[in-house]
Structures are given as C-alpha cells and as structure tokens.
Amino acid sequence: MTKNQQGMTYAQAGVDIVEGARAVDAIKDTVHSTYRPEVVGDIGGFGGLFSIAAAKDMADPLLVSGTDGVGTKLKVAQLLGKHDTVGIDLVAMCVNDILATGAEPLFFLDYVAVGKLKAEAMAQIVGGIGEGCRQSGCALIGGEMAEHPGVMDPDDYDLSGFCVGIVDRPKMLDPLSVREGDVLIALPSTGLHSNGYSLARRVCLDGKTFDEQTAPCDELGGMSVADALLIPTRIYVKPVRSVMQEVPGGIRALAHITGGGITENLNRALPDNVDAEVCLGSWPVPPIVHYACAAAGLTDEEALKTFNMGTGMIFICDPNKVTDVEAALARQNETFYRVGRIVAGEGKVRYANAGGLYGFQA
Template identity: 45%
Template sequence: MQKTPLTYRDAGVDIDAGDALVDAIKPLARRTLRDGVLAGIGGFGALFEVPKRYREPVLVSGTDGVGTKLKLAFEWDRHDTVGIDLVAMSVNDVLVQGAEPLFFLDYFACGKLAVQTATQVIGGVAKGCEQAGCALIGGETAEMPGMYPAGEYDLAGFAVGAVEKAGIIDGRSIAAGDRVIGLASSGAHSNGYSLVRKIIARSGPGELPTTLDGQDFRSAVMAPTRIYCKPVLKALAQHTIKGMAHITGGGLSENIPRVLPENVQCVLDPSTWGQTELFAWLQREGGVSDEEMRRTFNCGVGFVLIVGADEAEAVLATLRAEGETGWVIGQIESRPSAEAHQVRYTA
C-alpha cells in the first residue's frame, strides 16, 4: 500500500508562516538601526562594527528571559509588551557595568507559529530596543510541534554593549558615607511572577481590585519593565558613579550586595520611596512578610546607583531631567562583621 506523501507542514511546521513573520518584523527591526550595523535580519549572522569613538572598547554581554510572566500573557491575551520585558532584562544588566547597549538578538520558540501573536511579541522587542538605543539585528524563530502547548511560546534574549576599559563600573571605590539613589520601577518588572500568579489565583476573579496605581488591574500587573539605559548613560557622562545594580530576581536584598565591597553595607530607608498600590496589594493579599517582599520583588525600585555624598543631588537632578523618578533611599556604612547582612533596612 502506497503511503501518502508528507510535507513539513503535515508534521506541524509551516515554513510559509515563518517567512510571513520575517517579512512582518523587518520594518520593525529597521526602526532600531544605529551606527555600527553592517548587516542585520536575513543573513546567517548579523554584522556589527564597534563605533570608532571607543578607544579601548570592552564588550559586555547579557542574556535573560521573561519567566512566568508569560503565563499571564497567554491567559490574558496580552503579547505586545513582553518583548519590552525581554529587552529590558538584558540591557539593564549590561548597563550596570557602564556599558552602552549596542545590539540585541531574540529567540522565539513555539509549538505552532501564530504570525499575528509573534508579530506583537517581536514588535515589543523592537520597541524595547528603541527605548534602549540598541539595534535589533537578528534572532531565531523556532516552530517545534509537540514542545509547547497550543497558544504558548517562550522567549530568550541576548544583548551586547560596549564600555571604555577605563570607564568600567565595578563598585570597588564604594565607601562608607556614599549615598544610594533608587530609580522607580514601573511595577513588578519581570520577577516574582510565580508568587504574583499564586496570589492572583488564590484571590479569585471576584476579589481582584479594579485598578492599581492609576491603571486597570491587568495593565498594572503586566506593565513592561522600565529601561533605564538612556537616562543613566546621560548621568554617567556627567557625573562619577561608583556602582550600580539592576533590581531583578532576589530583589533589593540580594542584588545590591553584588556590587558592594566586602567591608561595607547598604542601609536603606523604605519610607523614602514608599509602597505602590500594586506591591501593597500583593503583600496584603498574599500575607507576604517584609523580608520576603524585599528578596522577591523590586518593591518599587528598579535600578540603584551609588555615588559620593557630594554628587547625590546633582546626579538626581540629571536623572529627573531625563524623565526618571528617583530618590536618595539610603547610604553606605562600614560593615561591622563578615556575618552582617550587606543590606539593612531602617524599618
């Protein structure tokens, strides 16, 4: 008995849909082009030339995903901002060492390619690249039947930045008396969503608030991660910044110590920035302790800069002029012993 001929489409992979997606995202990527791009989407490899203004460029790379925030994107059919989250998680990490993000690549994997949904996602990636000032120069779309449930996908991203060798920010000069500046987050960003989802599920649809922080509930929960690159790079060009931290998984308590010398600790005053409605609701509804909140969420502070006491107000003024909301949220003190925590709270 002669068997029916099979095609790749019969196996679940639609090459035509993949081609349609590439055609849809090319104009989105084109909007992110910047100096250094030699060849972008469409080739086997993307080409980028480090801008000639760098004398001793050091490349800084970062990679990340969006995590279980994607489960809410699937459930609520909100796909237009998770691409911004994807870019933000990598470019904000690269920024911590003083690097300017140069280019970004994404990886989009699904069981069956839905061109409209994928275009929304990659549109968010392009928007995030525009916010960061980096070029979207390549990526990969993987359609893998049987690997993902219908309607679901996964995302990964990879960013490369450059910094002058002499300008690398490594935290080694941080000393007692320095001030800690916190920049406002736009929400939970892309961390702690396994707990967020559990709190939402336990509350039930009828018990959820209508609005939080001036937005409808779902918009507040899904607010894309803030990208700090352009304002912070402006501050770096004008002021001496000793150390920086991107407040991601581990929250304030575990990310700030990553840039501190062993002999100091950071003392934070939570009253200086207050608590947003979103985080107040999560803490109240979930019965989450202060300690657990601070090691899970950014708690309203998405990025931290550490500067000399005499520079703090000038740095804040520059950041505010660039559209950031920020505060002096604490200071650096001598660490009393090796056993002492490197982040302490006044309340």
Template identity: 50%
Template sequence: MNTLTYKKAGVDISEGDRFVSLISPMAKKTFRREVITDIGSFSALFKVDAKKYKKPVLVSGTDGVGTKLKIAFMTDRHDTVGIDLVAMCVNDILTSGAEPLFFLDYFATGRLKPEKAAEVVKGITVGCRQAGCSLIGGETAEMPGFYSEGEYDLAGFAVGVVDRDKIISGSKIKKGDAIIGLASNGLHSNGYSLVRKVFFGIKKTGVNQHVPELGSSLGEELLRPTRIYVKAFNALKDKVRIKGMAHITGGGITGNLPRIFPKGISAVIKKDSWPVPPIFHLIKKMGNVPDDEMRMTFNMGIGYIIVIPETETGKAISILKKAGYASFVIGTIEKGGRGTTYA
C-alpha cells in the same frame, strides 16, 4: 499510504517566511549605522567604531521574561513582553557602564502564528529604540507538541561596549557613599510565580477585573513593562561620579545590591525613603507575604540603583528628574557588616 510533509507534521515554513516579512520593517527601524547586514542573513554583522573607544571591552547579557508570559497569554496581549525582554538584558549590561549595541531574540512556540509573534517583536523593537540598540537578528523555533496551544517562550541576548578605563565595577564604593534608587514601573519581570499564586490561585481574581487600589484591571497592572534605564545613565555618566550600579530583579534590593560591593562594606536602606507602589501592598495583604519575603522577591518600587558620593546626590536627583526618572536617596554605604540591612 498518504504522503507526509513537514507542514503536516506541524511546521509551516511558509508561515515562518511570512513572519520574517512582517517583522523586517520593524527591526530595520532600530538599526544603528554600524549594522551592515539585513534581517534574514545566516549571521548578523555589526561594525564597532574603534575610534570611539581607546580600549573597547564587549559586555554581554542574556535573560528571559519568566512566567510574566502567562499574563500575556491570559489577556491575549503580546506587545509589552518584548519590552520586558530587552529591559532585562540591557539593564544588566548597563551596570558595567556599557553602551548597548545590538540585541538578538529567541522565540519558541508550538505553532507559529505570525501576527501574534509580530506583536511580540513590535515590543522588542520599542525596547531597542528606548535602549539605543539594534535588533539585528534572532531565531524562531516552531516545535509542535512542545508547548501548550497559544503559548510561547522568549529569550534575549544583548551586547554592549565600554572603554576598559571606564568600566563600573563597584570596586571604589566606600563608607559614606549614597545609594540612589530609581523608581520602577511596578513589578517589572520578577516574582510572577508568587504573583500568580496570590491572585489566581488563592484569591481567584479575574485577570480583567478592575482593582480599585490599582486604578486599572489586574492584567493591565501586571503587564506594565520593565523600565529601561539607559537614558538615566547617559544623563548622569559625564556629570556625576558613578561608583556602582545594580539592576534590581529577582532577589530584590536585598539580593542584588551586595553583588557590586567590595569586601568589608554593607548597605543600610531607609525603609520609608521612597513610595512603594500599590501592587506590592496588595500582594503582601492578599497573600499574607512576610516583609522579608517581599523584599527578597520584588523590587518594591526601586528598579535600578546607582551608588555615588554623598556630596553629589542633589545634582544626580535633579539630572534624573530632567531625564524623566523619579529617584530617591534610599540609603548609605557602611563599613563592615554584611549585605543589606533595613532601618
């Protein structure tokens, strides 16, 4: 009888070691001074600067990229979904006013291909640098027979910190406050099951096909990375009274904005107050998707929302523009009512 090894069963530990050697230099470039362990340890250590915070509160978030990964597989491009992974996590913890500190990832595949996996991690490090946090560790799982050939899954976990007295909860939002919408970079990381059904199921569009309305191939548009809004918040936080923030993901503005409201208030969104990117018009037209369904599924061009006093809108939009973020006054807070309505 021939001898059996772990490698013959489908798990190559030496390839895992080679993968770590490929990604370690990239990860180290994200390290803040508070990181006190190297990549490859059993655990990652991060020293919190206690002098910087009077009452530090840790804020955590975890997320994935969903079926946007299918587009990466179809195009064989893997250097952007890591940015999405970081963005989905750090934008969530940012809504509490937290400074992102560190990030960990989980990469699972049927057979590890170190160079391809390193492209994913390259994107993660780009996202971490944009967010100002450190990639301090992660897990690589090689699971033969569990995933289709050439496919993988991703999950991420972010931790940040905020002073207890500076937590942004939405509790002070009141009638008359302004709703500022920050432009998205397209679809971001939500709604891709519907997107794939429209383009590849119904219309049979090739992923590399040039689409005139988009000015690019379909794949290039669908892989646009999720925008990270940390620098936008940092530009505003000491200059404008921020009452609440919402990350616009699955559920759109309709489903996400009310999550930060205290009882007894609602939002009125002005439908034509920002430019809706062409990809959304195309999905609606090609899939015959109703307006309400579009708004409940996609960000429609607004990736992040900040609620501030109406008197500070001009200052906020000017600051955001200087920081490189297009923003718009997209609505107001009203007393009574429920959730979000469009006018």
C-alpha cells in the same frame, strides 16, 4: 504501508514554513526601526553584522554581554491575549543587567519558541522587542522563530534574548570603587517588572474567574489585576548613560533590582568591607507590588528578597557629587529617591526604619 512510508510533509508534521516566511515579512519594519549606523547588512542573513568602529576612540574597550528571558509573566500575556509588551520586558531584563557596568547596549538578538506559528501574533511580540530596543538605543540584528508542535501547546510561547554592549574600562562602574559614606539613590520601578511571577500569579490570579482577573480594582487605581501584572519592565539606559556623561565619576556602582529583590541584588554592587544601609519608607511601593505582597502574606523581610518593592535601579554615588547626579536626573524629569548610605560592614544589605516599608510620605 505505515504513514511514514506513505509520506508526510513538514507542514503535516506541524511546522508551517509558509507562515514562517509571512512572520519574517511582518517583522521587517520593526527590525529596521531599531537599526543604528553600525548595522551592516539586513535581516535574513545567517549572522547579524555590527561594526565596532566606535571602539577605536576608547582607551580599553570591553564588550559586555547579557542574556535573560521573561519567565512566567508570559502566562499573564497569554491570559489577556496581549502580546505587544512582553518584548519590552525581554529587552529590559538584558540591557538593564549590562548597564550595571556602565555599558552602552549595542545590539540585541531574540529567540521565540512557539507551539504554533502565527504571523500576526509574532508581529506583536517582535513589535514589543523592537520598542524595547528603541528605548535602549540598541539594534535588533537577528533572532530565531522556532515552531515546536507536539512539544508546546499551540497558543504557548517562550522568549529569551541576548544583548551585547561596550564600555571603556577606565569609565566602567565598579563595585570595588564603593566607599563608606557613599549615597544610595533609587530610580522607581513600574511595578513587578519581570520577577516573582510564579508567586504573583498564584496569589493574584489563580482561583479567580477571567472576569474577576480583568475587573477594575480600587486598590490598583481602577486598573485590573491582570493589566497591572502586565505593566512592562522599565528600561534605565537613557537616564543612567546621561548621568554618566554629565557627571563623570558621580556614580560609583549600580544595582539592577531583579529576582531576589533589594536584599540579593544591591549586595552584588558592594565590596566585602562595607554594607548598604537602606532606609525603609524612603520611596513609594507601587500598588501592584503592595497588592501582591498582601495577597501572599509576605513579611517585610520576605518581600524585600522576592520583589523589587518599587526600586528598579539603585545608584551608589560619590557623596561629593551626589547633588550633581540629582540635578542631572532632575534635568531629565526623572523621579528619584535618596534611600540610604554605605556604611562599614561585610558586603551585605541591612535595613533601617524597621516596619516602615509601606510608610512613604511624599
């Protein structure tokens, strides 16, 4: 008789249902900590339920959705055996995207694929997702943990997520409202966030021993290269939503600076009759970003379309309300920089102060 004819259990095939149940139990408290009053039911159902009663007070409510992953930054987490921050990255990439419309994030769902399910590691991963949801004010109402024996290595995993938010159409941020003379304000990034890691890992980590990757580095203020690469993506929901409420109409449009950098993201917030003129050197570049650019030997032009270069979110502001926007940010103890203006053009990003990218003076 063949092995199949003799019989084989699911566990013998590599999928441990008992460990899966342990993992679900391990994440329950994290999931519950993200719940909002609109959540209906509990973890474990076939679908997540969420009341949209709040929409009844809106003139024209629109649902806004976004999906994303963490990408090869996960390889850094696996290198260090540190899995409690990449979930923040996952949530950040999704909520920051839908935030560009002015939407309030409502709920989040995750998908975790693993080679071999381990309840403790899963609790760390989902713990990070829960932290990201708490920072952004959205509820984690569902997800999937998929074990892929024979497809993925036992210690390998991948993350993806899906977020839904809501915005009232009359209050929606819209690139078509951008005008010549508008002012650009940047909120700083925490580092590379979750983009450009295929390059960053190659030039910063490959060819180095584990001790070299994790040793303190003077160029990074004593932080190791590996730890600096693992700094989680910043979530901008609270400062953006607060400014929208305190200064209605102050922000005309937003650009989330992700893959493609400033060059290929700020243009997404422009109509086709203006350009964004960004003044290089008007904001600081984080040490790990400068380190990665130097290690790769990137020109300024390449750097600006590869990494965020220290700007995670750029506001396009009404010039008549920009001081009110800045005051609102200051009340939240937010760091911000005026980095340029909107000029006549054709929907592109241009740069002033060539050669000054790393020349910020506090």
